[in-house]
Amino acid sequence: MKQTPLRDTHHALGAKMVDFGGWEMPVQYGPILDEARCVRERAGLFDLGHMGRVQVNGEDAVAYLDRLATNHVAKIPTNSIRYSLFCKEDGGPIDDLLVYKGDDHVYLVVNASNTDVVLEWMRAHTGGFDVEIDDQTATTTMIALQGPKALEVLKQVTTDCDLDALGYYKFTFGTVCGVPNTRISRTGYTGENGFEVYFANEHAQRVWDGIREAGESAGVQPIGLGARDTLRLEAGMPLYGHEIDREHDPIQAGLAFGVSFKEEKGDWIGRDALAKIAEAPTRALVGFTTDGKRVPRQGYALMRGDEHLGDVCSGAVSPTLDTNIGTGYVPVELAVPGTELEMDIRGKRQTVKLVEQPFYSRTRKKS
Amino acid sequence: MRPDDRKYLSSHEWIKIDGDTGIIGITDFAVQELCSGNESDLVYCDLPEEGRVVEAGETFGEIESVKAVADLNAPLGGEVIEVNSAIEDHLEILADDPWERGWLIKIKLAAKTSDALLDAAAYEDVVAQEA
Numbered sequence: 484m485k486q487t488p489l490r491d492t493h494h495a496l497g498a499k500m501v502d503f504g505g506w507e508m509p510v511q512y513g514p515i516l517d518e519a520r521c522v523r524e525r526a527g528l529f530d531l532g533h534m535g536r537v538q539v540n541g542e543d544a545v546a547y548l549d550r551l552a553t554n555h556v557a558k559i560p561t562n563s564i565r566y567s568l569f570c571k572e573d574g575g576p577i578d579d580l581l582v583y584k585g586d587d588h589v590y591l592v593v594n595a596s597n598t599d600v601v602l603e604w605m606r607a608h609t610g611g612f613d614v615e616i617d618d619q620t621a622t623t624t625m626i627a628l629q630g631p632k633a634l635e636v637l638k639q640v641t642t643d644c645d646l647d648a649l650g651y652y653k654f655t656f657g658t659v660c661g662v663p664n665t666r667i668s669r670t671g672y673t674g675e676n677g678f679e680v681y682f683a684n685e686h687a688q689r690v691w692d693g694i695r696e697a698g699e700s701a702g703v704q705p706i707g708l709g710a711r712d713t714l715r716l717e718a719g720m721p722l723y724g725h726e727i728d729r730e731h732d733p734i735q736a737g738l739a740f741g742v743s744f745k746e747e748k749g750d751w752i753g754r755d756a757l758a759k760i761a762e763a764p765t766r767a768l769v770g771f772t773t774d775g776k777r778v779p780r781q782g783y784a785l786m787r788g789d790e791h792l793g794d795v796c797s798g799a800v801s802p803t804l805d806t807n808i809g810t811g812y813v814p815v816e817l818a819v820p821g822t823e824l825e826m827d828i829r830g831k832r833q834t835v836k837l838v839e840q841p842f843y844s845r846t847r848k849k850s
Numbered sequence: 851m852r853p854d855d856r857k858y859l860s861s862h863e864w865i866k867i868d869g870d871t872g873i874i875g876i877t878d879f880a881v882q883e884l885c886s887g888n889e890s891d892l893v894y895c896d897l898p899e900e901g902r903v904v905e906a907g908e909t910f911g912e913i914e915s916v917k918a919v920a921d922l923n924a925p926l927g928g929e930v931i932e933v934n935s936a937i938e939d940h941l942e943i944l945a946d947d948p949w950e951r952g953w954l955i956k957i958k959l960a961a962k963t964s965d966a967l968l969d970a971a972a973y974e975d976v977v978a979q980e981a
Contacts, residue, residue: 499886514888515916709917776894778914800893800916829912831896 487532488624488687496705503708504595506533511707516802518710519717522673523803526630527706528694534625535598536681537591537605541614544589550751551608552582553733555743559584564652564668566741568733569604570753574760575729577604579721579741581670583654590666592625592679594723608752624687628694628703629677629714636698637678641667646678660693662686672711674718674843713799716808719770719841725781725797726768726810734760735812736768737840766793767818770840772806773826775833779809784827785835792817795826803843809835851970852877853949857925858973859966864949865925867962872926875953876913879977881944884915889945891916895937897954902930906964910955913944926964928957 484507493500498509509530511518521527539548548556554567561584569577578597583590593601598620605616628637637659638646644657644667654668659680666681682690695703712722721727727736734742734757744758773779779798784791793812801808813824820839825832852858856866862880866873885891894914904910904924911922933955937943944952968976 510917511886511888511891514890516890713916776914778893778916778919780919 509707511709515709525702526632529627532624533595535593536619538617539589543612547612553742555748574756629673632701633677639697673714717843771835773835854970857967889942892941927960932956
């Protein structure tokens with residue numbers, strides 16, 4: 484298994500380590516639900532060194548990516564970030580990713596489990612483009628600080644940039660814990676205000692320790708991938724291999740905001756297939772809550788009577804909503820909040836109720 | 851060493867034979883695997899009704915943590931005569947005392963032996979390989 488520079492640190496903290504996308508990563512340091520609450524109430528620190536980080540250089544970087552990506556890369560303002568996907572010709576996603584548009588490069592953050600496939604796909608499609616693909620996954624690392632206290636904590640250890648002025652889904656470069664030229668983005672996978680920072684492997688311990696120390700009085704704790712999964716699900720964010728995969732396209736997954744059919748973008752791989760799906764979708768990704776004790780799990784059937792409507796994609800105990808939540812696919816005509824269906828758990832039924840997505844929004848007004 | 855007054859399955863259940871009765875539970879290792887030492891991560895335990903007849907090796911229930919579901923398998927077969935219903939609302943008992951207070955079901959034994967049963971020493975080897 485691959486290891487991030489912080490692997491020994493997680494061991495020393497007593498983390499339970501698991502294989503995640505070929506990487507030995509901390510799934511939890513303590514109770515998962517406590518870790519999720521820590522991020523919602525204070526802030527949490529995540530080692531995300533497993534994520535793939537790929538820089539695209541060269542004159543044609545933008546045009547090249549507009550051929551591969553679903554979103555309109557040329558339209559992304561400099562120093563901004565957009566969600567996008569890479570799809571095959573049939574519209575089946577290879578991966579979803581964040582696209583950082585720099586002034587002389589484009590930087591991509593992709594899923595750990597798909598990094599090799601993505602790189603292979605990218606390299607196979609460079610023909611005719613003046614681009615250089617620089618896989619920085621092995622030499623750099625990535626840490627996230629997420630939660631209401633993230634800004635005040637990161638500010639204590641950051642110089643040479645104005646974090647207050649850094650808008651959501653924007654990035655800049657600054658000095659973090661004494662490490663210059665650190666890429667800092669106001670992004671995350673938790674639904675909280677927060678940041679993701681990127682730097683060379685050799686600085687990992689220094690940055691991790693520096694942020695932990697700065698965050699100690701604010702109650703910042705290290706958070707594992709278990710709580711991260713709960714937080715992203717509460718926030719309505721998809722995970723490749725669950726809500727989307729080669730068989731589950733972004734349109735019916737409700738990710739049309741990451742897909743551009745604009746003429747200026749030109750033709751791109753998967754465009755025609757996805758345009759056809761967008762004209763007549765047959766199924767839709769929905770979120771649901773369930774009052775029963777059983778936690779929804781990937782692969783459980785969603786039923787109405789004897790009719791198998793679709794399958795559960797993800798599920799979690801939600802400490803924020805204080806109920807069990809899940810996502811799954813149902814026929815598009817049933818994708819209406821309030822609809823009650825049943826989930827089949829190895830022969831036993833439990834009622835689920837479709838609800839508006841996302842389950843949790845930091846900025847949504849509380850009724 | 852785990853208690854040697856009972857037998858084990860490689861799927862981490864134990865059975866203690868008391869006359870015609872078999873008392874069935876899960877091991878500390880099973881609990882640890884489910885919740886990594888965080889008992890509050892255990893969320894649900896589904897146990898059978900009294901009167902149900904289970905075969906040796908059959909799944910009689912399920913236990914669930916925040917992140918995983920595990921089958922509960924019967925080391926020996928028989929009729930379920932008593933269920934520890936306190937467990938369903940107090941899963942922490944399993945973490946505190948999986949050997950005595952954390953028993954799950956009692957069965958009236960149909961047979962007292964099976965090739966799948968391991969003694970405590972053989973079970974230690976199973977755990978050593980998985981840990």
